[in-house]
Amino acid sequence: MENTIAISTENLVKCYGRVEALHGVNLEVRTGEIFGFLGPNGAGKTTTIRCLLDLIRPNKGIVRVFGMEPKKFPHEIRARTGYLPGELHIEDNTTVESTLHYLNSLRGNKADWSYINQLAGKLNLELNIQIKNLSKGNKQKVGIIQALMHHPDLLLLDEPTFGLDPLIQREVLKLVAEARARGATVFFSSHILSEVQEISDRVGIIRNGRVVEVAETEKLINRTFHMVRIHFKYPVDAQKLDNIPGVSILTQQDNQNVTLQVEGEMDALIKALASYVVLDFETEHPSLEEIFLAYYQEDGKTI
């Protein structure tokens, strides 16, 4: 089992007092894959990750990481895991280097300092700076380094690019891909669809404490849609656009301004628009929430 499945949860239930945060989460993450865990705030992403590390204990259900139960083998699991918390907090009155030394000492000094320096260079982070003088983004870099520094078999990253500038975001995604290339399994939560699309092999969607979909990333992308606003030079019959496969009219201000929802590829719409004079054409990626809405409306389910 350990050879193929890195993480598995069965009917995982976690309650905080009277509030049930996870309502029977079922997940399987394969060894060596990048698994994107998607969901809006409060969906249960962090709770699931914290159950995997025995930071919190589930009320019901089975959790296994590398075939081991976190409650029985926390030490073994954590030794093979690199974790970046969603809200990273580090002691302020110390330097980045001291923090990494301390965290490395908790791992039996297994990290390679030349690799740490390499990571710091890639992320453009100086190691001799006091933590209290770091910006939120730079603190996040410290979190990323400590998660990667010992070449873990499993990376649990909770919103890894949160607070980072776009250049560093790309670098982090590259590091994650490198870790996978080395053979590591990556389980990362995010509510940014684009980064999940970019690097994940598979995606799990959690909503209100339930995993509502686990799919190959490609399949999820095909389910996504664009909002398209078109301003025509002359009045058009918008119904003709509505007949294009995957296209539906969201709003029509007048005969010259129309907002469409396009599912899947845009090719058919663009070809159809070739016969009109288009003054302006705007596309917008939907938020994850909108994707969820579309996702369920498609299945005729309520959210």
Place this chain on the structure above:
Amino acid sequence: MIPVIRHTFSRYISQIIIWGFALGALCAYGLLLYDSLVEPEAQQQYIQLISNYPPELMAFFGDMTQMFTPGGYLDTLFFSYIPIVIGFFSIFSCASLLAGDEEKGILDLVLAHPISRTHLFFGRILAFISSTILILCIAWIGIVITLPKTSIEATVWEIILPFLSLFSLLIFFGTLTLLLSLLLPSSQWAVMVSGVLLVTSYFMTSLAKLSDNLRPIEKFLPMHYYQGGQALTKMNWSWLGILIGFSFLFSILAWWLFERRDIRVSGESGWRMSTFFGRKRSVSQKAD
């Protein structure tokens, strides 16, 4: 466990220096005045002075009738009131030992490393105990250095005894706070409850010397088992054992709780109390 002890201890270094040297200086300075106090003329003046003070006030400074003995003098000078000062070091330190870090979100990252909760717990508590010992050692050295310059007839080893009694009280309040910080909704609650117990215990035990009505209650207060300067001449080892025994019990209970509880993330403090009172919170507040 060694990295935990070393790291936690490093957090205490500034406190060890400040508390240790402040107490050491206070002891040394006060001890130098002893000889001037025990001169017959000075004694008479002090006795007259003391007799003019209300006994309710004098009760807080130990047994004033023993003031001209080394033990009584050390008690009045230092040991009678110092628990209420340094007691707050114990209380604040132990409140932040686990619960404070948990509330800041630091524990979440630390416990994601291959270290067991047991090792973290005992590593941190050992660092606290070591720090407390060091503070008291520096204060003891303050007395030891000054002792040959006075006529006090006590060996440096005898001087350890009141410090041992003080240590047991500090450990008592420290471990009690640690236990409370894991039981109550936040570390602030633990500080408040322990602080109130420390102050109340100090006042009640002091006033029990004047009031027969308070004596039955006094036995249930930790300060009753604190001997202060009197330990110099007649150390009650059972009382020391009671304080150490309770400290041990509190530590074991706190460890048991820590092993079984969820680690909260930053900003989650208070959820168990809200659960207790049946207040509902939205999932999004903590279940991301």
